[in-house]
Amino acid sequence: MSEMNPVTGDAATTKEGTSTAAEPGPDGANAVPTRERARSLGRDAWEELRKRPSFWFSTALIMIMIIMALFPQLFTALAPQSDPRAADLSRARQAPSGDAWFGFDGQGYDIYARTIYGARASILVGVLTTVGTLLLGSIIGLVAGFRGGWLDALLSRVGEIFWAIPLLLGGVLFMTSFPSGLDTPYSVVVGKVVFVLTILGWPRIARIMRSAVLQVKPLDYVQAARALGASPLRIVLKHVLPNAFTSVIVVATIDLGAYIATEATLSFLGIGLQPPVVSWGIAISNASGLGLLQSAPHMLLFPSVFLSVTVLAFIMLGDAVRDAFDPKGR
Amino acid sequence: MSEVVLEARDLKKYYPVKKGVLQRTIGHVKAVDKVSFELHAGETLGIVGESGCGKSTLGRLLVQLERPTEGKVLLEGRELKTDQELREMRRDVQIVFQDPYTSLNPRMTVGDIIAEPLLIHKKDLGLKGTERARVQELLEQVGLNPEHINRYPHQFSGGQRQRIGIARGIALNPKVLVCDEPVSALDVSVQAQVVNLLERLQRELGLAYVFIAHDLAVVRHISHRVAVMYLGQIAEQGEADQIYSHPMHPYTQALMSAAPVPDPVIQAQRERIVLSGDVPSPANPPTGCRFHTRCWKAKTGTCDVNVPVLEHKGKADHMVACHFAEELTSVTA
Numbered sequence: 001m002s003e004m005n006p007v008t009g010d011a012a013t014t015k016e017g018t019s020t021a022a023e024p025g026p027d028g029a030n031a032v033p034t035r036e037r038a039r040s041l042g043r044d045a046w047e048e049l050r051k052r053p054s055f056w057f058s059t060a061l062i063m064i065m066i067i068m069a070l071f072p073q074l075f076t077a078l079a080p081q082s083d084p085r086a087a088d089l090s091r092a093r094q095a096p097s098g099d100a101w102f103g104f105d106g107q108g109y110d111i112y113a114r115t116i117y118g119a120r121a122s123i124l125v126g127v128l129t130t131v132g133t134l135l136l137g138s139i140i141g142l143v144a145g146f147r148g149g150w151l152d153a154l155l156s157r158v159g160e161i162f163w164a165i166p167l168l169l170g171g172v173l174f175m176t177s178f179p180s181g182l183d184t185p186y187s188v189v190v191g192k193v194v195f196v197l198t199i200l201g202w203p204r205i206a207r208i209m210r211s212a213v214l215q216v217k218p219l220d221y222v223q224a225a226r227a228l229g230a231s232p233l234r235i236v237l238k239h240v241l242p243n244a245f246t247s248v249i250v251v252a253t254i255d256l257g258a259y260i261a262t263e264a265t266l267s268f269l270g271i272g273l274q275p276p277v278v279s280w281g282i283a284i285s286n287a288s289g290l291g292l293l294q295s296a297p298h299m300l301l302f303p304s305v306f307l308s309v310t311v312l313a314f315i316m317l318g319d320a321v322r323d324a325f326d327p328k329g330r
Numbered sequence: 331m332s333e334v335v336l337e338a339r340d341l342k343k344y345y346p347v348k349k350g351v352l353q354r355t356i357g358h359v360k361a362v363d364k365v366s367f368e369l370h371a372g373e374t375l376g377i378v379g380e381s382g383c384g385k386s387t388l389g390r391l392l393v394q395l396e397r398p399t400e401g402k403v404l405l406e407g408r409e410l411k412t413d414q415e416l417r418e419m420r421r422d423v424q425i426v427f428q429d430p431y432t433s434l435n436p437r438m439t440v441g442d443i444i445a446e447p448l449l450i451h452k453k454d455l456g457l458k459g460t461e462r463a464r465v466q467e468l469l470e471q472v473g474l475n476p477e478h479i480n481r482y483p484h485q486f487s488g489g490q491r492q493r494i495g496i497a498r499g500i501a502l503n504p505k506v507l508v509c510d511e512p513v514s515a516l517d518v519s520v521q522a523q524v525v526n527l528l529e530r531l532q533r534e535l536g537l538a539y540v541f542i543a544h545d546l547a548v549v550r551h552i553s554h555r556v557a558v559m560y561l562g563q564i565a566e567q568g569e570a571d572q573i574y575s576h577p578m579h580p581y582t583q584a585l586m587s588a589a590p591v592p593d594p595v596i597q598a599q600r601e602r603i604v605l606s607g608d609v610p611s612p613a614n615p616p617t618g619c620r621f622h623t624r625c626w627k628a629k630t631g632t633c634d635v636n637v638p639v640l641e642h643k644g645k646a647d648h649m650v651a652c653h654f655a656e657e658l659t660s661v662t663a
Contacts, residue, residue, distance in 0.1 A: 227424065
């Protein structure tokens with residue numbers, strides 16, 4: 001940044017010395033009022049983000065994945081096999097070839113088509129669960145940390161109750177209590193998985209948020225805002241949240257991958273997403289059967305690569321956003 | 331003498347000490363215990379005392395960051411009860427914090443930090459989109475370059491940050507600025523500049539300061555009147571020169587004798603009063619005079635039984651809370 005001029009060390013004292021005497025100096029702001037627009041953290045962060053290759057790279061990857069989720073036909077139109085539901089048992093576990101780019105899986109489905117079509121469910125589950133836990137966890141953590149007292153105790157205990165239920169066990173209990181049938185609409189099947197993962201995942205975000213808020217709350221700048229008569233809402237939005245959300249962002253983007261993986265586990269147990277829904281999780285769990293790893297490693301490879309790249313893209317984006325919102329990092 | 335702007339009347343702040351599963355209150359830390367004083371327009375009241383004597387708590391009580399357990403703070407003779415009154419009061423009494431590294435939000439530009447008080451009180455002040463010009467004016471007033479309005483706090487040195495904190499404090503044209511150890515986190519060379527800035531602002535804006543510090547030299551330099559605190563109470567109060575040259579309370583004498591004198595000859599000759607023991611816990615302060623456990627003048631039957639009242643002794647406006655204040659000979663500071 002061109003105008004960045006961190007005043008440090010010895011330079012600071014000399015700077016200090018001159019500033020009293022004649023800083024409003026020769027061509028100071030009296031003569032020429034500063035034309036520069038007012039800057040804010042948001043705008044500065046955007047300026048900063050725009051300069052980062054990692055931001056554009058991750059955004060491009062995420063855009064590709066989102067387009068894949070919305071319009072899978074675009075990606076399969078030119079492929080030799082384009083129907084994710086066409087199975088040919090006689091070609092089961094065939095290795096990749098010109099006729100089937102990613103090969104065939106155990107049921108004789110085309111892995112390329114399945115992977116492209118699987119993006120929708122996997123990204124839906126991952127993104128929606130992340131957004132859900134982020135919203136629920138942040139708000140609850142913020143309220144608990146900021147208000148304190150009995151409300152904090154209550155919310156923390158409630159969080160601990162959900163925290164104590166193992167993700168998998170909770171998922172199994174919920175999904176077996178409300179099973180999806182073959183005629184259950186797509187959105188309900190996905191929605192149920194998102195719901196159960198959100199309900200079991202929010203305490204993690206809430207705890208991180210709460211401790212971040214507790215760290216920020218006693219700092220002098222929050223006290224200064226109180227002394228100025230700022231409303232609690234203003235204090236939270238202007239002072240507490242911007243200084244507390246970074247750790248949450250990082251954890252949330254890492255968790256995104258974990259949610260897609262958990263969806264895979266639930267699907268593997270036959271209670272997550274159900275066929276005919278196609279997802280990377282289902283594909284990965286199908287590929288993890290005994291002996292399959294040796295006889296048909298391509299079954300595992302392709303959906304896993306797509307999953308990893310997506311998670312990586314979100315983590316990169318999360319990192320870039322976090323750094324951009326930290327003025328010290330610029 | 332000019333009118334009284336801020337008055338503390340029998341201020342008390344007790345923090346409950348809780349224990350056990352049921353969080354039963356088993357006692358109180360008496361951080362501030364019955365403190366009264368008056369602050370006149372345009373004057374500086376220095377408050378000195380060692381760590382833990384309740385100076386900072388007193389400062390926080392004055393700006394209503396803490397609610398007093400008992401007693402009240404009066405602004406120009408008015409008590410503040412409703413939220414609206416409190417809001418108005420916040421325009422008139424502002425605070426500058428000790429640590430310039432935690433008192434500024436690292437994620438806000440200097441412009442936003444100084445504009446915050448203006449935005450919060452925008453309606454009451456009837457401002458219309460002129461904050462930016464006002465912020466630049468304020469930056470200039472505290473000796474910073476107005477063009478640095480878009481910078482972030484970490485791009486400034488400690489002294490400059492403290493100036494930003496002062497600019498935020500004076501943005502609403504307050505009558506009183508509570509300075510809670512405003513220079514103790516700064517280099518000595520920078521301290522003088524910030525103190526000079528405060529003095530200049532006092533002349534220009536007619537500000538009254540409550541200047542809380544443990545540095546006796548700085549307090550003497552800036553203060554018109556001084557109050558010495560010990561264990562949550564005011565031990566002695568009066569004109570700064572009077573307190574420094576003729577301290578009457580034994581604690582003040584000990585405090586003054588501990589401050590180094592810049593002349594090595596005098597420094598070598600003068601007698602230092604060394605107090606024995608530690609400061610007693612404010613959760614369980616001594617009976618009678620709180621200082622009697624460490625006082626060389628204490629007499630059993632008087633000091634450990636009767637609480638001394640802060641009363642006029644010696645010269646006008648010199649108040650001491652000691653049974654034997656008059657018997658003390660003055661030491662040269």
